[in-house]
Amino acid sequence: MIGINSDITERKEYESRLEHIAHFDALTHLPNRVLLADRLHQAMAQAQRRGQHLAVVYLDLDGFKETNDHYGHDTGDQVLVTLTQRMKEALREGDTLARIGGDEFVVVLIDLEDTSACLPLVTRLLAAAAQPMHLGELILQVSASLGITFYPQTQDIEADQLLRQADQAMYQAKVAGKNRYSIFDAEQDSSIRGHHESLERIRLALEQGEFVLHYQPKVNMRSGKVIGVEALIRWQHPGKGLLMPAGFLPVIEDHPLAVSMGEWVMDAALIQIERWRAFGLEMPISVNVGARQLQQSDFVERLKAILAAHPQVSPASLELEVLETSALADMVQVSQVIEACAQIGVMFALDDFGTGYSSLTYLKRLRVALLKIDQSFVRDMLDDPDDLAILQGVIGLASAFKREVIAEGVETVAHGTLLLQLGCELAQGYGIARPMSADQLPAWVAAWKPDVAWSDLRLSLNQE
Structure with missing residues (x-):
């Protein structure tokens, strides 16, 4: 025991x-x-x-x-x-x-x-x-x-x-x-995780073809000609419907996805130019280029590769719009990119002009073909003398440097009339047309005529 x-x-x-x-x-x-x-x-x-x-x-x-x-x-x-x-x-x-x-x-x-x-x-x-x-x-x-x-x-x-x-x-x-x-910080962590999940969802949407382009016409108010369209991205979300860019572009602004999406927009625009041409419609398209995409060291080479995939489309049919503030971030690099693109026939427009640090010096250094006056100045120019003065200044600068100028945010006939009197003939905005799907554009182009007030102004100016 x-x-x-x-x-x-x-x-x-x-x-x-x-x-x-x-x-x-x-x-x-x-x-x-x-x-x-x-x-x-x-x-x-x-x-x-x-x-x-x-x-x-x-x-x-x-x-x-x-x-x-x-x-x-x-x-x-x-x-x-x-x-x-x-x-x-x-x-x-x-x-x-x-x-x-x-x-x-x-x-x-x-x-x-x-x-x-x-x-x-x-x-x-x-x-x-x-x-x-x-x-x-x-x-x-x-x-x-x-x-x-x-x-x-x-x-x-x-x-x-x-x-x-x-x-x-x-x-x-x-x-x-x-x-x-x-x-x-649980709240901050939730925000970071939510941001990461949003990135993954946008990546998936890009892979699954959920993004579409809508197009806003740009016109010459004096001649009545439709001179091109601006491509504006939308997300055809399967659960939330059509989402505006403000709902997803800020999420990818500083992420490599911004480059992928930017290149998708270019490619989709070139495909659309081919499709419209098949219907007998020649229509140049301008696309927005974000700072992240523009700063890629191989930006020009990648652009050439995208253009090469569409040999039937003239490079001149694609215009690139860059925000004024993005262009100023690295003046030397951006000016080199603009020069290189000009050599292959792709021109640049300076978007939201007047909102950055506009100076004669950089306007001289950047070989942009077009200045886009920011809509905030256009929208209030009828009531705000300061905005009107800025508008006159920008139009004068464009003329002095032999650049074309286009006004964004033309919402009424009165806006267009005053712009014509100031010497700005090109415009876009809700007063002309809202962004529309690709299949709606040919009919709109065929039917569009400038407002009678603009036509009358054209006649009176011609007589003078």
């Missing part, structure tokens, strides 16, 4: 050691990842029941690797053991301190009335980690970077997500200078 009892005792001791190894860190005897997960789940359930908060703190030591490398692993181990004892003393009974690897620890702070209640404890943890240690003849000092997140949150969240949030916040503390804490 004594032998049997001895065997049972040894087996139980062995099982107990295995249990300890499975759930505790061998060096510090703190809970490991496995036990931490269990404790965190229990703490989350308790917080829900009691209507309280808990905090998850991810702690990473600053300068520990250097200490470990310089003084050896034995000294490094002594540092970890000493710090463990100090941090345990800084916490309350019921809180959990776990070591999850190397110099990384996780703390679960429970029974918090509100999120701010954790801050005194966090401050104590920082102080405990930064206190100098006397190890034999050595005096060593490290510090800690802490990331904090809370539970519950406005959205349902799992334990592993809390750990990831705290880890992200800890990284922010490191970036901000170490030896400090950072609190995870």
Whole structure:
């Protein structure tokens, strides 16, 4: 019987050691990842029941690797053991301190009335980690970077997500200078994730052909001729209907997707020129080029490749519009691109002219064929003397530098009449036509005639 009892005792001791190894860190005897997960789940359930908060703190030591490398692993181990004892003393009974690897620890702070209640404890943890240690003849000092997140949150969240949030916040503390804490911003993270999801959805839409071009006519109000159209992108969203560019273009503005979309627009415009030509309609198209696309070092080569895929279309049928502010971002590079494109027959227009830092110097350096007066000046020119003065100035500049000028935002007959009197004949805007689908354009072109007031003005000016 004594032998049997001895065997049972040894087996139980062995099982107990295995249990300890499975759930505790061998060096510090703190809970490991496995036990931490269990404790965190229990703490989350308790917080829900009691209507309280808990905090998850991810702690990473600053300068520990250097200490470990310089003084050896034995000294490094002594540092970890000493710090463990100090941090345990800084916490309350019921809180959990776990070591999850190397110099990384996780703390679960429970029974918090509100999120701010954790801050005194966090401050104590920082102080405990930064206190100098006397190890034999050595005096060593490290510090800690802490990331904090809370539970519950406005959205349902799992334990592993809390750990990831705290880890992200800890990284922010490191970036901000170490030896400090950072609190995870759930709202900002949601915004970032939403932004990422939006990017992926736009990428998918591009692959699946959900984008379409609509076209707004540009006319000569004096002669009545339709001189071209501006291509405007729309998203034919399967669930939300037709979306305007303001709903998706800002998402990709600083992303490589902006280049892919810009090149898709160019290609789609050239295809449309071919289709209209088959119906007997010769119609140049202007497309907008974003700053990101224009700044590509191989912009001209890529443009040539797109044009080469449509050998039946003259490069002169494609006009590129660049925002004035984008052109100014890198004057030298943009002027070189404009020159190179002019050599292959593709001309540039300077869009939203007057909104940037207009000067004679850069107008002279940029070989743009056309200046587009920003619609904000055109829209208010009938009532605002300042806008009218700017308009007169731009038209005068265009004439002096032998550039054509077109007014955007012509909404009424009166707008067109005043522009004609100022010497601006080219225009686009809702007073002429709203953007329309490709199949609507031929009929509109066939039917369009300038307003009688513009025709009468033309006749009176001719007689003078």
